[in-house]
Amino acid sequence: MNCYKCGTVVDNLNTCPVCGSDLHVYRRILALSDAYYNDGLMKAQVRDLSGAIRDLKMCLKCNKYHTDGRNLLGLIYYEVGEAVKALAEWVISKNLQPENNRVDIYLDELQNTPGLLDGVSLTIKKYNQALDYCRQGNRDLARIQLRRVLGQNPKMVAAHQLLALLCIQDGEYEEARKALSAANKVDARSTTTLRYMIEVKEGLKAKESNKKKKKKKDDIISFTDGNETIMMPNNGNKFIDWLDNSRNSIINIAIGLVIGLLICFILVVPTVKQKAQTDAANALVDANEEVAGTSSSISTLKNQVKTLQDELAKYNGKGDVATSYDKLIEGYNAYKSGDIKKATECIKVVNADVLDVNGKAIYDEVIKPVNEYTMRESYNKGNTAYKQQKYEEAITEFITVVTIDPSYQNGNALYYLADSYAKLNDIANATKYHQMLVQFVPNSRWVKQSKEYLTSVNAAIPDPVVNTTGNNSTNNP
Incomplete structure (x- = not known):
């Protein structure tokens, strides 16, 4: 036995000799x-x-x-x-x-x-479908589905119990008893099975009692003669004796035909209808399973495609795990040797998402000086291009800077980026970065100029005018 606190082997001791815990x-x-x-x-x-x-x-x-x-x-x-x-x-x-x-x-x-896990999955889907049928009130479809479930997994106690419950609701107590007996063979002391069995026994008892009462009532004929009630046994053979003793064979033949037609309508027609209903129910269950399977397959394929697309987007352009670690080590060594330029080139290829804890610790150590070097170089290049009125080149460099730190040089990079867009008459992006300057670098010396620019842009936007025809129109600037 080991101590629950420090894991020391304590044998039969009641107190840990290392941490002193009471055992x-x-x-x-x-x-x-x-x-x-x-x-x-x-x-x-x-x-x-x-x-x-x-x-x-x-x-x-x-x-x-x-x-x-x-x-x-x-x-x-x-x-x-x-x-x-x-x-x-x-x-x-x-x-x-x-x-x-x-x-x-x-x-x-x-x-x-082979196929065991697939069979388990299919059985669960069918059982869940049976539950859905029960909630929808389609007990016939639910019973068909449950019998299919039990055909694949005869020991599924929950399916036996649900089938028995449906039979109890339909008054088919003998079928319910068979289902509960099958469940009892698997789990002999299930409280749910025992509770349902009590209901089945009471139902069978009530059914048998009703049969006896009806039979007793049919065996006795009672009638009133004056003030007296006379009861006598019902002789059910008189009609048959009359038929046997009758000399009118035509009547016997007609009665036989009528009886034959009645038997046909009473026994044959309901059986045919029941078979047709059962076939239709089976076809409906098969169709629902096919639709559910198709929907599940489509959903599964969509999820797989999305997962693969996410993985592709995650690794695209950044190399695989081995490349990331190789470049991380190479960049770290360059950083330690003072070659920050080479370190920057290596770190750009590294995918930080695939690194473990130790790799991320090294990455975090290197990325800070790399970012400082990147911002300094990009800012200087952008500033030179800005002064030479090469605004597109300036935008490329300044975006690199503000992506890492929008407040770099107290907002200088952000202002020059916004002004470069303004010089190119790109009002949307100029407005966007002027607003960022006002919001994120409120102490910058360029805030006043940014606010003036935003005010002038807002003043230049025309107000909407509604004409008398009911159609919306705007004034031309």
């Missing part, structure tokens, strides 16, 4: 976790899976590092058809204990079994 309560918590695990294991052995899940959750609540408890919980989830929950527990177990963990066997089996 008495900690030992009791670990013992309680083991007790819950043992209870869960015993319940799992007798197929009380619901009780086992509760105990194993308490085991992990006391000790999240209880690997055997977490692995067993995943196995139980998988047994009852909750494959997603099982995978979640196994992945957590693998992360908490990467080595000597039996969960590797389970994960390898899932990954190496």
Whole structure:
């Protein structure tokens, strides 16, 4: 056993010899976790899976590092058809204990079994579709979908229970009993299954009672003779005897034809209609699945395209990971040797997003002097071009400066950039950078000139005029 605070091996000691932590309560918590695990294991052995899940959750609540408890919980989830929950527990177990963990066997089996994960995903989609049908009130479609789910995963307890609930709502208690019996074979002590079974037994009992009352009523004929009520057994064979003893064969044939037609309409026609309705429902379910699958595929492909585009935009023009690290090291060495120009050229190629913590620390150390060098060089080039009235070249250099630091040289670069745009009659960009100067460098000596420029631009904008025809027009400047 290790100390929970410093990790020192403490064996049977109740106090850590290194940090002095009291381990008495900690030992009791670990013992309680083991007790819950043992209870869960015993319940799992007798197929009380619901009780086992509760105990194993308490085991992990006391000790999240209880690997055997977490692995067993995943196995139980998988047994009852909750494959997603099982995978979640196994992945957590693998992360908490990467080595000597039996969960590797389970994960390898899932990954190496062809089509297993795809089948799990398809089953979950169908079950969710059945839930949607239930919410929409389409119980027939929901039952068809649930039977398909159980055809793929017969141990999915939740699907058995939902199917039983739908049968109870439709008054089909015998079908509900079969579904609950199947669920009970997987999880013998599920409270949901037991609660539904009570409802089924009460429904069957009430149905049987109604049958007995109806049969008793049909067996006795009662009539009133004066003030007396006479009850006598119902002799149901008189009509048959009359038919047998009748000499009128034509009537017998006619009655036979009528009975045949009635049987046809009562038995055959409803069966044909029911089959047609079932086929239509199956076709509708198949169509919904195809639409859902197509939508899911389209959505998945769109997400993949977006992810690839994001990755391309992230790495485009900045080189891959290896190039970034190579240039980072080369730039760092140049910076240390005093060759700031070469360091600047190297750092421009580095993609900071792909660097780890140590790489970003080196990058942050180099980027500051590189930025200072870049701003100084670009400002000098831009200033020279500005004086020579080469405003396009000046704009290129000054944009480099203000992108790094808008307040460079107390706003000089920002003002010269705005004025260069003004000289080229680019009012929109000139206004944009004059506004930036007023906002971000309020103490600059150029603020007054920027405000005057903005005022003159606003004064030059014509006010809208509405003519008498109702159409909007503006004055010409």
